[in-house]
Amino acid sequence: MSEVYTWEPSDEALAARYGLPVDRIVRFDTNTSPVAPTFVPSVLRGSWPLNEYPDSAYQALTDAAAAYAGVPPEEVLVGAGADEILDLVGKAFLPAGGTAVVPAPSYGMYPVITSQRAARRVDVPRVVGADGWAMDVAGVVAALAGAQVVWLCEPNNPTGSSDGPDALRRILEAAGALAEPPVVVVDEAYFEFTGRTVIPWRATYPHLIVVRTLSKAFALPGIRVGWAVATRPTIARLERVRPAGSISTISAALAAAALTRPGEARQRAATISAERDWLVPRLTAAGWTPYPSVTNFLLVRIGSAEDAARAAERLLHEGLVPRTFAPAGRVSGHLRLTVRSREENERLLAAITGG
Numbered sequence: 001m002s003e004v005y006t007w008e009p010s011d012e013a014l015a016a017r018y019g020l021p022v023d024r025i026v027r028f029d030t031n032t033s034p035v036a037p038t039f040v041p042s043v044l045r046g047s048w049p050l051n052e053y054p055d056s057a058y059q060a061l062t063d064a065a066a067a068y069a070g071v072p073p074e075e076v077l078v079g080a081g082a083d084e085i086l087d088l089v090g091k092a093f094l095p096a097g098g099t100a101v102v103p104a105p106s107y108g109m110y111p112v113i114t115s116q117r118a119a120r121r122v123d124v125p126r127v128v129g130a131d132g133w134a135m136d137v138a139g140v141v142a143a144l145a146g147a148q149v150v151w152l153c154e155p156n157n158p159t160g161s162s163d164g165p166d167a168l169r170r171i172l173e174a175a176g177a178l179a180e181p182p183v184v185v186v187d188e189a190y191f192e193f194t195g196r197t198v199i200p201w202r203a204t205y206p207h208l209i210v211v212r213t214l215s216k217a218f219a220l221p222g223i224r225v226g227w228a229v230a231t232r233p234t235i236a237r238l239e240r241v242r243p244a245g246s247i248s249t250i251s252a253a254l255a256a257a258a259l260t261r262p263g264e265a266r267q268r269a270a271t272i273s274a275e276r277d278w279l280v281p282r283l284t285a286a287g288w289t290p291y292p293s294v295t296n297f298l299l300v301r302i303g304s305a306e307d308a309a310r311a312a313e314r315l316l317h318e319g320l321v322p323r324t325f326a327p328a329g330r331v332s333g334h335l336r337l338t339v340r341s342r343e344e345n346e347r348l349l350a351a352i353t354g355g
């Protein structure tokens with residue numbers, strides 16, 4: 001039976017459950033930035049025709065995303081977060097009774113979208129080693145025949161690992177060699193933390209769709225904006241199933257402004273990466289085992305599923321919210337921790353050690 005993805009409880013619900021003030025709740029579970037973008041107040045002083053619907057083409061936003069990605073605007077499709085883009089891929093390319101392939105564990109929305117499309121999901125288990133959770137490339141290639149969609153997260157959530165360009169190219173080559181190639185989605189939500197992208201490959205692999213978001217390094221998860229990059233025929237197919245006005249006027253304006261300031265996102269990613277490297281040895285010294293990560297979060301091995309549940313409950317009583325996993329899954333004995341500010345990370349360490 002497939003795992004069911006559930007959304008995290010709100011700060012208010014957690015505060016009420018554990019008898020804490022709301023301002024004591026710190027989200028170590030959502031992979032968001034602890035620092036807000038500095039430009040937002042000035043942007044909010046602008047004015048928009050909020051009594052009118054937004055431009056359904058979102059031209060200013062599309063142009064900004066295209067410029068940031070280095071592609072023509074006609075090869076970009078914007079949506080209400082990367083999740084809507086993933087949903088549109090499912091609607092456009094994954095029929096009922098079809099098949100989707102995913103190296104597991106990976107992002108929780110892939111099984112949700114596959115299930116919503118009444119399609120079959122083929123999980124290819126990742127291989128756990130000293131360097132983290134590596135994708136079984138040969139296993140993925142073997143599962144491609146008859147599939148319509150391949151979900152790849154690079155770097156991968158929740159493991160924090162990067163499989164690298166060679167692994168992705170092998171899968172794209174194998175998919176392209178099939179009589180009916182599946183769409184290969186490369187979800188680059190954490191692109192700014194590595195600087196590596198497969199966007200330039202889309203001409204060679206027309207079945208490639210790259211997905212980006214403003215929720216991570218751009219620190220704007222609240223505005224819900226993401227986008228896809230692909231060849232024009234692929235984008236046109238996605239456009240046929242896209243809602244006309246799923247992004248608000250304000251969200252589109254904020255996103256376009258953010259994309260013209262990529263240096264801020266890169267600097268934020270570098271700062272968080274340095275904080276991650278500071279946090280890793282201290283978690284290890286506290287008796288927890290973080291896997292190598294190139295992202296803004298760490299997958300940490302605690303022990304058994306019961307050990308992880310007890311550790312999570314201990315943190316929750318301190319108002320610190322880790323990402324937990326289903327007791328029967330491969331990551332059941334783990335917690336995922338977002339890298340936050342130094343003060344918040346020190347508070348996390350104190351809760352772990354009892355200091």
